[in-house]
């Protein structure tokens with residue numbers, strides 16, 4: 001009985017003041033951070049080419065298993081991303097992968113992935129330095145252990161650790177709220193009501209990852225959408241940029257995604273061949289729109305993703321979608337028009 005928690009409509013009634021200027025290169029920086037997070041999560045072993053990337057219609061074979069890449073150490077983002085420059089590309093081609101695995105190999109040739117890391121913009125670099133210098137916030141005095149050589153690894157690890165405490169708190173809250181819910185899959189905000197507890201956690205989480213979303217006003221975030229998947233449930237390939245550029249809240253620039261349990265199927269980035277494994281407190285940030293497309297809403301083509309079918313256990317997670325403009329003011333005004341087109345399985 002496959003299903004996906006349905007996104008509820010969000011509010012929008014008037015155009016809020018633009019915060020466009022505050023983004024600068026934030027989306028590009030977010031791509032960098034997402035790469036760093038992914039690189040810090042995954043290992044140095046070169047994965048085989050993914051065999052189950054979606055086809056051009058976004059379909060993913062039901063039976064195939066996602067390539068879950070895990071190990072200690074760090075893979076370079078380039079290694080994890082595929083692309084023409086992938087070190088194993090020639091080897092794969094020579095061994096017949098182009099015929100066996102045309103979706104991945106063809107895509108890799110058409111859309112070489114550019115994970116070159118530009119310098120962090122000054123505001124992000126400052127936020128990151130401050131985060132590095134701040135005393136660790138969390139969890140039994142434990143210091144985050146950094147297995148990655150990247151200079152920004154410590155702050156990312158700390159953000160992850162801090163998020164862990166928040167995630168546990170959030171899950172507790174979620175379960176309390178779930179008592180009367182039949183489905184139990186959309187428990188945070190529907191864009192028209194506000195829960196002060198969840199809101200407080202949102203604020204803290206926003207501060208928890210200052211280097212990730214520096215310069216983005218908290219008002220630009222939607223409310224956490226809490227997800228619950230039972231065995232057999234999934235959410236097939238889609239893109240999170242579902243908000244028209246002409247709406248008051250503008251496009252969804254980022255997704256901040258936090259796992260609230262260790263169980264369940266991962267989040268698979270179908271164009272990148274990367275699967276993030278759920279772990280309580282683990283968070284991933286990815287951009288849905290590049291800087292150049294903030295005003296058109298064109299989707300960042302590399303961040304299509306899916307929730308892999310949960311085989312056992314119950315998966316809890318939370319989405320926080322962050323817009324180009326103030327989302328909360330129009331939302332509080334009380335109207336809830338649909339955000340935009342539903343791109344489930346859409347490209």
Ligand SMILES: O=C(O)CCC(=O)C(=O)O
Pocket residue numbers: 227235240265266267268305306307308317319
């Ligand atoms: O559950 C997941 O891993 C991803 C969920 C997702 O992509 C979404 O709700 O938009």
Ligand SMILES: [Fe+2]
Pocket residue numbers: 238239240305
């Ligand atoms: Fe999504």
